[in-house]
Amino acid sequence: METTPVKARSNQADIVGVDLGVKNLITKSNGEIVEGRKPLKKLSRRLARMQRHLAKCTKGSKRYNRQKRLWARLHYRISCIRKDVSQKSTHHLCQGFKVVCLEDFPGKGMLKNHKLAKAISDLWFYEFKRQLEYLPFLEIGFRRFLLGFPSSKTCSNCGHRRNEAFRTSKSL
Secondary structure, three states: OEOOOOOOOOOOEEEEEEEEOOOOOEEEOOOOEEOOOOHHHHHHHHHHHHHHHHHHOOOOOHHHHHHHHHHHHHHHHHHHHHHHHHHHHHHHHHHHEEEEEEEOOOHHHHHOOOOOHHHHHHHOHHHHHHHHHHHHHHOOOOOEEEEEOOHHHEOOOOOOEOOOOOOOOOOO
16 A cells, blocks of 8 residues: 655654554554553443443433433443544554554454453454554555564464464364
8 A cells, every 4th residue: 555655754763563462552663562541441330330220210211311321421432532542543653654564463353252352342453453554545644554464373483374263173
């Protein structure tokens, strides 16, 4: 994905590799780490309490409608926090680097793991990747966005790349 030439800023570095993770949202190749805010994890207790209260209310009543608005407002707040973190971090990458490299991770496949799905969806990996693909066309600062092979599928010893999911089979 190449776009039209953009004036390079004097303080822009050349290239950076970005690794997305559950513990730290972004780990850059220059050693910089950006923590994720994890709004759903922080507000899940309040959300559960609101949902319990909503379940006890009579449908269609005034109290039910008020509780439903409060519940919807909390969901809106969670989505706004996610959006804010995603936009600020991608904008920071655009302003500081000419070329941004990100591993091409299988988002839907990662969400099938029930132990990690909530954490992964809370950090909005897909939206982060989508914004990084879109921003070069706005000519904000960086020129190219590159997708690389997932590092978790590469053997650290020999460098062999695995294309399919790892399966063990017992021979009889």
